[in-house]
Amino acid sequence: MSTERQEAVLLPHQKDKDHLIDLYRKMYLIRRFEERAAEAYTQGKIGGFLHLAIGEEAANVGTIVALRDDDDVFTHYRSHGHALARGMDPGAVMAELFGKATGVARGRGGSMHLASLEHHFWGGYAIVGGHIPLAVGMALAHQYRGLDRVVLCIFGDGAVNTGAFHEALNMAGLWKLPVVFVVSNNLYGMGTAIERSSAVTEVYKRAAAYNMPGQRVDGNDVLAVEAAVRAMVERARAGEGPSLVELVTYRFRGHSMADAELYRSKEEVERYKARDPIVLFRRRLEEQGVADAATLDAVEKDVEATVDAAVRFAEESPEPDPDTLFDYVYVNP
Amino acid sequence: MADITYREALRQALREEMLRDERVFLLGEDIGAYGGSYAVTKGLLEEFGEKRVKDTPISETAIIGAAVGAAMDGLRPVAEIMTINFTLVAIDQIINNAAKIHYMFGGQFRCPIVIRTVGGGRRLAATHSQNLEVLFAHIPGLKVVAPATPYDAKGLLKAAIRDDDPVIFIEHSLLYSTRGPVPEEDYVVPIGVSDIKRRGRDVTIVAYSRMVREALIAAEELAKQGIEAEVVDLRTLRPLDMGPVLDSVARTNRVVVVTEDWRSFGIGAEVAARIQEEAFDDLDAPVLRVSQLEVPTPYAANLEKLAFPGSRQIVEACLEVLNIRVGAPVAAG
Numbered sequence A: 001m002s003t004e005r006q007e008a009v010l011l012p013h014q015k016d017k018d019h020l021i022d023l024y025r026k027m028y029l030i031r032r033f034e035e036r037a038a039e040a041y042t043q044g045k046i047g048g049f050l051h052l053a054i055g056e057e058a059a060n061v062g063t064i065v066a067l068r069d070d071d072d073v074f075t076h077y078r079s080h081g082h083a084l085a086r087g088m089d090p091g092a093v094m095a096e097l098f099g100k101a102t103g104v105a106r107g108r109g110g111s112m113h114l115a116s117l118e119h120h121f122w123g124g125y126a127i128v129g130g131h132i133p134l135a136v137g138m139a140l141a142h143q144y145r146g147l148d149r150v151v152l153c154i155f156g157d158g159a160v161n162t163g164a165f166h167e168a169l170n171m172a173g174l175w176k177l178p179v180v181f182v183v184s185n186n187l188y189g190m191g192t193a194i195e196r197s198s199a200v201t202e203v204y205k206r207a208a209a210y211n212m213p214g215q216r217v218d219g220n221d222v223l224a225v226e227a228a229v230r231a232m233v234e235r236a237r238a239g240e241g242p243s244l245v246e247l248v249t250y251r252f253r254g255h256s257m258a259d260a261e262l263y264r265s266k267e268e269v270e271r272y273k274a275r276d277p278i279v280l281f282r283r284r285l286e287e288q289g290v291a292d293a294a295t296l297d298a299v300e301k302d303v304e305a306t307v308d309a310a311v312r313f314a315e316e317s318p319e320p321d322p323d324t325l326f327d328y329v330y331v332n333p
Numbered sequence B: 001m002a003d004i005t006y007r008e009a010l011r012q013a014l015r016e017e018m019l020r021d022e023r024v025f026l027l028g029e030d031i032g033a034y035g036g037s038y039a040v041t042k043g044l045l046e047e048f049g050e051k052r053v054k055d056t057p058i059s060e061t062a063i064i065g066a067a068v069g070a071a072m073d074g075l076r077p078v079a080e081i082m083t084i085n086f087t088l089v090a091i092d093q094i095i096n097n098a099a100k101i102h103y104m105f106g107g108q109f110r111c112p113i114v115i116r117t118v119g120g121g122r123r124l125a126a127t128h129s130q131n132l133e134v135l136f137a138h139i140p141g142l143k144v145v146a147p148a149t150p151y152d153a154k155g156l157l158k159a160a161i162r163d164d165d166p167v168i169f170i171e172h173s174l175l176y177s178t179r180g181p182v183p184e185e186d187y188v189v190p191i192g193v194s195d196i197k198r199r200g201r202d203v204t205i206v207a208y209s210r211m212v213r214e215a216l217i218a219a220e221e222l223a224k225q226g227i228e229a230e231v232v233d234l235r236t237l238r239p240l241d242m243g244p245v246l247d248s249v250a251r252t253n254r255v256v257v258v259t260e261d262w263r264s265f266g267i268g269a270e271v272a273a274r275i276q277e278e279a280f281d282d283l284d285a286p287v288l289r290v291s292q293l294e295v296p297t298p299y300a301a302n303l304e305k306l307a308f309p310g311s312r313q314i315v316e317a318c319l320e321v322l323n324i325r326v327g328a329p330v331a332a333g
């Protein structure tokens, strides 16, 4: 397959209504979860770095829902959305942000290091680009054992300039491994705009260097994302090897909670907010008669209750027991 | 028990573990068609095929990262990094991924990898003659092994492959052709157990890897002068087994620590610190260190010889802790 630009996908008639409403629910859950996390952060209940993906929910959800339950996810530190889309318990995710014993990583990882063995969610990683080789290794393990599981590896536009990216994509291309690389191109790595960091700003074109297909998709269109990723996942499952999917999106908030956003104008942010993926999708569902306002309002109300419960669970959960300080350093100390 | 080389002992360990466990596979640069830079893997590609003996691109980051990813899903990769100098290119994968995977995600994932690599070169100058084990020994989450004899090399490599934690397995380029007895039957040498290589009542010499040989030569030399040195081989640097060292110090009251790495902040500093913390009252003299002088390794043979420690310096240090001037009559006891 050649590298090509993909046109926005229209709502396909064959898509079933429950699935579409579920996509909406997931996107809305991520939005509200992160807004509440931001609140808790300003109250000092969450420490360290908190990276929000507000504005990138379509990219978060469209990728993850294209997977089978036994497929595998590796992602970066901006991954609350990926974890929630994967079906990880919002309470346990929030508890991890709060550093509680009931968190998905038992309070050892925090916001940047979400993980769940049960969900084949192999971690958020906070060294930019550092997890890409891990995804390649897991794909190698699947090929080694003759399994038809596919690994999805998500990272930002900043990661494509690390050495790890190049080594990993070359190895995946060389060995035709079942891995789909997804770059969430939100146009910035911290405060550095992509045209100030990359010699090639159309990231998907880099796929050509590793003999794999590359594709660029509107990352704010959840259905376009899902369709593109699903096609590449099934291609990998069929033994046809890796691919690179570029999702063009935008983050509405700062890089982390500490960002003064000196590097971009308010006007620019407002311009992108006009293409809010959640608003766009809701309008589409209503206009095309998939769901009426009342149905979607009910979804939102339900999400609100879920997020309330998640925050409460995180608040009420105990801190890790000090006696467990040395747990998990080694399997066999 | 046949006498075989250190190289052959390692090869036997790899081969036997590959026969024993389907999940064990090898990856690294030039380990297959070329036969291994130090010929340790010679013949294994022919016996096991490309699936289990994988030649890789020159991509240390991707080699270690892929090994970690494959291990997380249950395989048991043995990655070869041609020399320890090249682990620096992959240090992020080793320290930020391999050492953290189990801990940071709350004990959910395991990382049973072995990184085989080679320390200590000669006539290769500054970038190719380093002893960097301290970089890894510093890191909780890693295990670090550095065998001195064919027997220990085979037994420790088998233990490392069967271990559920990441193990940095450091071979020594000048030991590959040394010989020693190795039994026919299956055995392992447990990780984290130091070993007394020679008994003596007058002074304790602590060493590991090639310096054990130099220590044994020094002990012979000292014996001619009526001084009986005890040689303790650490074998594993993390977890460090100080038991035999402290027992020995309780009997000899005098210690020389010998390492091929640089003195400042090195393994010797750690061993000396532990001795004074745990056996201060047993000491009749300060702990002395013999190690590489503080220069990048020079190429010129005469300068290189000055930079590295050997049996002569060990003998001198032993005489010094025994408070014996060189050439003076000996009355140790």
Ligand SMILES: Cc1ncc(C[n+]2csc(CCOP(=O)(O)OP(=O)(O)O)c2C)c(N)n1
Residues within 6 Å of the ligand: A078, A126, A127, A128, A129, A155, A156, A157, A158, A159, A160, A186, A188, A189, A190, A255
């Ligand atoms: C190796 C490394 N260098 C620098 C950083 C600091 N850092 C954290 S996030 C980030 C920007 C990454 O941008 P991108 O990959 O586009 O992801 P985004 O944050 O936009 O989602 C930087 C420079 C890091 N974590 N790791």
Ligand SMILES: [Mg+2]
Residues within 6 Å of the ligand: A156, A157, A158, A184, A185, A186, A187, A188, A189, A190
């Ligand atoms: Mg970015």
